[in-house]
Amino acid sequence: MTDSKTAMSKAYDGSPELTDNVADIAHGVNMEVYRATVPLWKRVWQHSLTQMMLLSVQAFCGPAMADAITGLGGGGLATAKVSNICTAITYALLAIGSSSVCFMGGPIVNKIGVKWALVLGAMSFPIEGSAYYCNSKFGNQWYLILSGAISGIGTACWYVAEAGAIMTLAPSASRGKYLALWIVSRNLGQLVGGAINLSKNHEKGVDGGVSPDTYIAFVIIESLALPFALLITPFEKVVRSDGTRIITSETLSTKMEMKRILKTMTSKLVVFSALWALWSFFYSGTWSTYLATYFSVRARALSSLVSPFFCIVGCFGLGFILDMKSLSQRRRAQIGLFTVVILNVGVYIWSIIMQVKFNHHNPGHIDWQDALYPSAFLPYFFVQTTGPLSQSYMYWLLSSFATDAQENVRNGAAFRCIEAIGQAISYGMNTQTTNNPLVGFCVTFGLLGAAVYPMIMLVNTTPDRIPADVVAEEQDAALEKIEHLKVSNQTPFGAPV
Template identity: 85%
Template sequence: MTDLKAVVPHTHEDPPSTAVEGTSEPLLPWWKRVWCHSLTQMILLSVQAFCGPAMSDAITGLGGGGLASPQVSNISNAIRYAMLAVVCFLGGPIVNKIGVKWALVIGSLSFPIQGSAYYCNSKFGNQWYLILSGAIGGIGTACWYVAEAGAIMTLAPSGARGKYLALWIVSRNLGQLVGGAINLAKNSKDGADGGVTPDTFIAFVIIECIALPFALLIIPFEHVVRSDGTRIVTAETLSSRMELRRIAKTITSKLIMLSALWALWSFFYSGSWSTYLADYFSVRARALSSLISPFFCIIGCFGLGFILDMKGMSQRRRAQIGLYTVVILNIGVYIWSIIMQVKFDRYDPGNIDWNDGLYATSFLPYFFVQTTGPLSQSYMYWLLSSFATDAQENVRNGAAFRCIEAIGQAIAYGMNTQTSSSPLVGFCVTFGLLGAALLPMIMLVNTTPDQIPADVIAEEQNAANAKLPVEEP
């Protein structure tokens, strides 16, 4: 039986920072109250996202990983996301067994492998390590991704999930800003061509190494106290056999089946846009693109967060408004990108530099997709968390969703391993996936509960616990 004391939320009248009347629970020191606060834990997680996935995205944002030829980079990324898909499929049982903290630690240890592999390729022409790093990094990062997905959907109080998710998604996209600044500082000379300088990747490796100490500061869910004073609902630890059975139940659930195409689509754009940058932009133009792309993303993600957290509106209505906002913005971006690529197929513009007249119109679709893409992901994790009954279910749902995401990314990069292929194919496939995902998502959104099931359970447990007699000391 689940220990109710471990999962019963604290009320505003009975905060965890004070001793509970009738018990010998000691006062917690201020540093421990800060450490156990949900916002602190979200910030620790966001720092890791910045050091790991954000740096990976920054390397991708250099176009072909910053290499003179994007082919080997695309092969490495295809292998990376294929391994991610396999490990994420089993990620729910793994993370629920070893705990979120240690899954994050394993993942953070794998982050520097990618940056070091790009350095070795750029410096010594070592391609085998770059390809191998895709496999090794994919396994470690998958553990981190599953733990991250469960955490971001669990930590936030119900009334601030949109803003918490915005903080996370912005931290991931700030990597593009830092990566672009590093690359621009080292590759700003006019006329630079081919790959970026090897020293650029050393800076990435250093930042990737910083994730580990922050992963070690993560605490178990049952010790976290949310900003509204509530505790996180956790379930009993299941046996390995039961966890494996839950995989099939999760994958075949209505929640995952209806969101599967959205998951496949949500990151599909990355492979085509990486090739687009490598094929048509100079090194310093790519660097500038990576530097300025995240700025609008910050505004967009927090804007969506405020919409999803609006008071006086049912959760289902907020889910519907959020979906239509994300879809309309994405449709505009994909139509623009397809138009630009059709023009480039007719007339090759060569390496577009930032002082070329064509730079603005050819870069703006990439600029906006760096906002609409993260908006799509932030929205989906908010929606998934609206159906969860406990923290472990969030981990399983996050693992399933991440598995399908990774399959989409593996296919996208696989499509772009042939450098002679036009990104137009990827753009059209991505646009088609959005259209295919729309109807199932509308069906899912229309079934969104008006209150998170985990919150309902917490309230029931809190009410039951309040009726228990208080033992005299």
């Protein structure tokens, strides 16, 4: 209640962080005045879709390129073990970093802001690509492993800021489509990585790692994230497409922020979604090992190139379902969960069947001309859609419970921390099971089964409306009442009674 009063007081006083020369109330913006008084370039820059696109470009340049390298199978190296060790370290430190940022998330975000958290993270992106280049060119594996430590710490800051932003920027009725844009951008790195790799490693019979020049292209793309991070605008300046502002609360003391964070970590939302978070990225380590073990270099490249296409269709399809106005938010959450679970179950049953066959008869390195290629590749093709669907759905669900932007940051940090732990365990496990991905497939499938029941319990408590929207409407009503009292207490000549 204190936060609501503070926000109303700022709006009434014409505070620049809320009004920015725009005639508005606490949550809504007078769009006619906004268009008349704010230059076009600034309106475009402050638009929620523009900010989501800037964030999506960073996701493409950073995490997507990291996934593209992973999607080459063992990072494109001759053997998957060193790559898996490097990636495991990255996510272990990402988990530690996310934990630190989660417990200190409020003070950090409130002090430096989402923009500068993204900038700090973007600066660490090119380190991974350069390490793979040095390993491929000079064979110095120590830098590859060290890069996992350095980029893991730097990227943790970016991931937490990103999680809060993607759940906050979208208008209430378009969250599914906004998240689809982000998740597709994040996964298009596989397409670019596959195209780069295929253009340089398309000859039949080539075995081992990809060429060193491939990693130079990755480094260049990873470096482009920084200028786009610098273009991010603070939450309080963003105007959504439906004419609403983002609800932000006042800066809290460190002691109060710690209390809020502890409350977040023990909340029903985090506890019930923890297993889903652990599972949501767990598949990536096993599938990277699967590609490196059973596919030729050019077949890996082709797999990375074509896999994202169905992801685009699937993610936007789920986005439209989650944004259906004819259904309540709870009903959309239930339909979304059912869709995601059924698709994942089908993929994992297929994957386990294929791996059992490979355990009985090792196919060697499968090329795209081999008759076995379609049936061996298709499970990977579909998991590159069902995995992102699971992640997009979870962030949509988390944003359905938030009361303000700061709570989205705390929830996102908690989810990202658990998510990174799952990835670290997955890649660490695959360093010990390099020649038998069946263990990884079974563990991942088991985690999905364990995560479903808590998720059903959580989904069935989804509020029919986003709490942040309810708070905003209460603020608007209170401001209207204040304005009405202000007018009624003046004489017809405008002087106070």
